[in-house]
Amino acid sequence: xxxxxxxxxxxQGAEPVVSVAKPELIxxxxxxxxxxxxxxxKTIFGYPGGAIMxxxxxxxxxxDQVNHILVRHEQGAAHAAEGFARITxxxxxxxxxxxxxxxxxxxxxxxxxxxxxxxxxxxGQVASHLLGTDAFQETDVMGITIPITKWNYQITxxxxxxxxxxxxxxxxxxxxxxxxxxxxxxxxxxxxxxKPFVHKKTEKLLSYHPRLAPKDEQLAAAAKLINQAKRPFLxxxxxxxxxxxxxxxxxxxxxxxxxxxxxxxxxxxMSVDHPNYMGWLGMHGNYGTxxxxxxxxxxxxxxxxxxxxxxxDLSRYxxxxxxxxxxxxxxxxxxxxxxxxxxxxxxxxxxxxxxPLVNENNHEAWKAEFKKYDLIxxxxxxxxxxxxxxxxxxxxxxxRTLSDKTKGEAVIVADVGQHQMMxxxxxxxxxxxxxxxxxxxxxxxxxxxxxxxxxxxxxxxEVVAMIGDGxxxxxxxxxxxxxxxxxxxxxxxxxxxxxxxxxxxxxLFHQKRYSFVELQNPDFITIAKGFxxxxxxxxxxxxxxxxxxxxxxxxxxxxxxxxxxxxxNVFPMVPTGACVADIRLE
Amino acid sequence: MTSYTICxxxxxxxxxxxxxxxxxxxxxxxxxxxxxxxxERKGISRFTIVIRHESRDAVEKLVRQIRKIIEVLAVxxxxxxxxxxxxxxxxxxxxxxxxxxxxxxxxxxxxxxxxVYWHLTYVIIQKTGTEEEIFEFFDYIKPHEILEFVxxxxxxxxxxxxxxxxxxxxxxxxxxx
Numbered sequence: 001x002x003x004x005x006x007x008x009x010x011x012q013g014a015e016p017v018v019s020v021a022k023p024e025l026i027x028x029x030x031x032x033x034x035x036x037x038x039x040x041x042k043t044i045f046g047y048p049g050g051a052i053m054x055x056x057x058x059x060x061x062x063x064d065q066v067n068h069i070l071v072r073h074e075q076g077a078a079h080a081a082e083g084f085a086r087i088t089x090x091x092x093x094x095x096x097x098x099x100x101x102x103x104x105x106x107x108x109x110x111x112x113x114x115x116x117x118x119x120x121x122x123x124g125q126v127a128s129h130l131l132g133t134d135a136f137q138e139t140d141v142m143g144i145t146i147p148i149t150k151w152n153y154q155i156t157x158x159x160x161x162x163x164x165x166x167x168x169x170x171x172x173x174x175x176x177x178x179x180x181x182x183x184x185x186x187x188x189x190x191x192x193x194x195k196p197f198v199h200k201k202t203e204k205l206l207s208y209h210p211r212l213a214p215k216d217e218q219l220a221a222a223a224k225l226i227n228q229a230k231r232p233f234l235x236x237x238x239x240x241x242x243x244x245x246x247x248x249x250x251x252x253x254x255x256x257x258x259x260x261x262x263x264x265x266x267x268x269x270m271s272v273d274h275p276n277y278m279g280w281l282g283m284h285g286n287y288g289t290x291x292x293x294x295x296x297x298x299x300x301x302x303x304x305x306x307x308x309x310x311x312x313d314l315s316r317y318x319x320x321x322x323x324x325x326x327x328x329x330x331x332x333x334x335x336x337x338x339x340x341x342x343x344x345x346x347x348x349x350x351x352x353x354x355x356p357l358v359n360e361n362n363h364e365a366w367k368a369e370f371k372k373y374d375l376i377x378x379x380x381x382x383x384x385x386x387x388x389x390x391x392x393x394x395x396x397x398x399x400r401t402l403s404d405k406t407k408g409e410a411v412i413v414a415d416v417g418q419h420q421m422m423x424x425x426x427x428x429x430x431x432x433x434x435x436x437x438x439x440x441x442x443x444x445x446x447x448x449x450x451x452x453x454x455x456x457x458x459x460x461x462e463v464v465a466m467i468g469d470g471x472x473x474x475x476x477x478x479x480x481x482x483x484x485x486x487x488x489x490x491x492x493x494x495x496x497x498x499x500x501x502x503x504x505x506x507x508l509f510h511q512k513r514y515s516f517v518e519l520q521n522p523d524f525i526t527i528a529k530g531f532x533x534x535x536x537x538x539x540x541x542x543x544x545x546x547x548x549x550x551x552x553x554x555x556x557x558x559x560x561x562x563x564x565x566x567x568x569n570v571f572p573m574v575p576t577g578a579c580v581a582d583i584r585l586e
Numbered sequence: 587m588t589s590y591t592i593c594x595x596x597x598x599x600x601x602x603x604x605x606x607x608x609x610x611x612x613x614x615x616x617x618x619x620x621x622x623x624x625x626e627r628k629g630i631s632r633f634t635i636v637i638r639h640e641s642r643d644a645v646e647k648l649v650r651q652i653r654k655i656i657e658v659l660a661v662x663x664x665x666x667x668x669x670x671x672x673x674x675x676x677x678x679x680x681x682x683x684x685x686x687x688x689x690x691x692x693x694x695x696x697x698x699x700x701x702v703y704w705h706l707t708y709v710i711i712q713k714t715g716t717e718e719e720i721f722e723f724f725d726y727i728k729p730h731e732i733l734e735f736v737x738x739x740x741x742x743x744x745x746x747x748x749x750x751x752x753x754x755x756x757x758x759x760x761x762x763x
Binding site for chain 1: 597600605646647658
């Protein structure tokens, strides 16, 4: 690539979408909506306000083409767009106003960048002549969001709108996906464009070209390590779902017979029924997968970034193993764990290209080692959790019962905390793209808005939000959005009247000094009813099956509160600073 | 602590400096000097950033993170031996009537510095060179009383015969792309 080849930022794509409905010059706001439609957007999650009113005026004319979902707080719009993006693989779109509208989005944008979620946020801004004057609802949104966006841009001229929106979608979705923010001044929304509206999809940029097909020599080096390995272990990361590599992954695993385990965001990319699926990795992952990470001779990491919740103490993490790292973001290579054979590229293409290079193999004995640990974990943790002798309901039995009733095929949206870890442990995912949760940022309040975003993206699938009583109260107002839009999401609150994960840490590491973790909760069912949403509280084990059946049978939104054991702990656990092999069972 | 020079080529747009510096800030890496100007190619800016760091590994990671900025076309990290580099400094030196006169011959011949402005009571001397050379001259001229001193950021070009056009952005640091 040379710098003199092309000085323009975008190189135009194939067939431009030219406005035929309105051949006269249109204003910036209409250009925004027409560009979104040209990019295939059918749903926008948003909230109006002063600086974005011209766009809201325009959207009024396009209600037959674009479904606008009015959230109750901008954070809800961001998480809903994330839920939509995570289930569909398409770009989620938010539309909000300047100042507080924009700052309320910030948590969701930060969540999207760390979990590689494609999102375009369109934000109103004060008129360009007011920029920098501390005008009403003016905030330096560009400055605030630089560290948490894949790209951000401020539009002050209506003529720029189609090109910048096209660029935003291309950047958000290509390579390692992420959030893009477009800040549009009010005058740019109001002014007429000086030229006819033309929307050309961006297909290439001068300064950004993610590599999709890995280099042959990288594939050859990786294949050599894979073919030599006696105890190889494959890690399924979020990249498998993002690139749609589920089938390629299975072909690769079935040819090589390599055992596999999943990161939190990799869950559901491989069915729990697959004989090579060994479980979940990391802090609350399975016993065998963690212990044997330190006994394998090769790690094949596919689309994952060795988060500290996966690795535990790095100085004692898989030191004996060589590492093949398949990853689309070159900055992730060697960032945490040194790769002996880096493979930079898209996971799906990389696995496809690797397949003919790897030998058929049989790893029965090696796989059997995982089973030994499974038996111990089953006896010490899983069985007691699933068939408790205590009076109170345990989280695990709720989740496993739900898993059985939905045949492991529902879309599960988990919030953050103990219930999230329990969901990851006990829901038996059998269908790809079925688990949505805030992994990297750990954003409490994520699940309720993300669940209706997911329902919009997958209207034919059962979507169940698993939420703790603490998390629920962070975005509880989104019940209003669910009620108004009539999206039939099912909400389960696992209520232990505690901020359970913090309480668990205080019990284990702070001598049971329970510092501000006990919650005096409202009557959730009355609140739901106030929003017009049906609900029921399940307090007894005998009632659990019937409660879940009623919830699943409903064709409307439904809230099920389950009163669970107050002081349960999530085990196994690799405490912070410990080594994966030192995973605790109690 | 080793000195590293990071050259960043970017599209010349508003806010790009902020996008680059936030990557340093987040990793608590201090910028020792920074120079920005447009290159021989219109619309392309060149940042020359000097940092000190004990870990080459950390600097390589930093370089990769900078490369992720959409507007960035290329990033190169260099050790001092890889580059030709210079800085420029201006000294406003007091020359009151009756004081010991400046030794212009030494200033010119030994220190390769030049008087660029004369005033009745002071002169402005321009000195080009490395940081060390500039501070050697600083020590020499100090007895005359320095009224004002300013030193630019570093400018640097690679000693490699290849030009930018020949490079893939990743070439200098064994980049995995």
